[in-house]
Amino acid sequence: MATPNVLNLQIPENKSVDEGFDYSQRGQWLRAAVLGATDGLVSVASLMMGVGAVKHEVKTMILTGFAGLVAGACSMAIGEFVSVSSQLDIEISHMKRAASVNKESKSEQLPNPVQAAAASALAFIFGAIVPLLAASFIVNHKVRLAVVVAAVTIALAVFGWIGARLGGTPVVKSCARVLVGGWMAMAITFGLTKGVSSSTL
Numbered sequence: 005m006a007t008p009n010v011l012n013l014q015i016p017e018n019k020s021v022d023e024g025f026d027y028s029q030r031g032q033w034l035r036a037a038v039l040g041a042t043d044g045l046v047s048v049a050s051l052m053m054g055v056g057a058v059k060h061e062v063k064t065m066i067l068t069g070f071a072g073l074v075a076g077a078c079s080m081a082i083g084e085f086v087s088v089s090s091q092l093d094i095e096i097s098h099m100k101r102a103a104s105v106n107k108e109s110k111s112e113q114l115p116n117p118v119q120a121a122a123a124s125a126l127a128f129i130f131g132a133i134v135p136l137l138a139a140s141f142i143v144n145h146k147v148r149l150a151v152v153v154a155a156v157t158i159a160l161a162v163f164g165w166i167g168a169r170l171g172g173t174p175v176v177k178s179c180a181r182v183l184v185g186g187w188m189a190m191a192i193t194f195g196l197t198k199g200v201s202s203s204t205l
Contacts, residue, residue, distance in 0.1 A: 006021055007026065007166065018020070018155050029045050029066055037123050037127040038166070038167040039080075039124065040080050040084075040123065040124040040128040040130075040131065041127040041129030041130055041131035041198070042131060042160070042186075043076065043080060043131065043133035044077070044080075044081065044128035044131030044132035045132065045156060045160060045163065045186070046160075046186045046189050046190070047072060047132075047183075048072040048076065048131070048135050048136065049135035049152060049153075049186070049189075049190055050189045050190050050194075051068050051069060051072040051193070052065045052068055052072075052135050052136075052152060053149065053165055053193055053194045054191045054193040054196075056149050056152075056194070056200065056203060057195075057197045057198040058138075058146040058197060058198065058201040060145040062139065062140070062142070062148070063138050064065050065148070066136060066140060070134070070136065072132065073128075073129060073133070076128050076132065077125045077126075077128045077132070080121075080124040080125055080128045081121040081122070081125035082121070083124075084121045084123075085117045085120070085121035087120075088116070088117040088120040088121070089117040090096070091175055092114060092115050092170075095114055109147065114161065124139070133155045133164070134155055134156060134161075135155060135170060137155075138151050138152045138154075138155035139151065139152050140188065153190065157183065157186070160182045160186045161182075162184065164179035164180075164181065165178070166198040167182075188196075
């Protein structure tokens with residue numbers, strides 16, 4: 005007679021762990037990390053492709069990429085810090101106005117500007133290293149450009165897959181979005197730089 009009661013008690017334990025999981029809890033650090041890595045990868049690769057359209061020396065491409073890495077990492081960190089700090093100020097002001105808010109539990113979910121800035125900068129550097137390494141050991145100019153494009157394509161697909169898996173979004177859509185965006189950025193930078201160099205310099 006007690007068996008049905010035991011079965012009833014086991015039902016709550018069989019509920020899916022993922023049911024009701026709030027992926028938005030990952031939003032702050034995931035946004036900064038994915039944005040930083042993708043931006044570092046695409047912007048530095050595009051800079052190197054633009055310079056590579058008119059300059060064939062390996063040193064010139066590497067120096068351009070390194071300068072883009074440093075400037076981009078600083079820009080991403082500062083921008084993320086300012087943005088998240090503004091969001092933090094707004095949320096704190098809202099908490100102070102809401103008398104019924106549980107301040108202790110709410111403070112655990114507040115955004116961290118320093119953490120977001122550091123994640124964004126480090127992710128940018130991680131992404132920017134890919135085209136730099138790809139171009140460092142290739143002497144032939146045309147082969148070097150092809151290797152950079154191939155390396156960036158693979159990295160974009162990986163970043164898109166990681167972002168989709170961690171964020172709970174469709175993998176194909178995420179990968180296609182970053183791939184098309186990255187290809188367009190490199191192609192436009194290469195083409196415009198080549199055109200400007202041929203017509204004005």
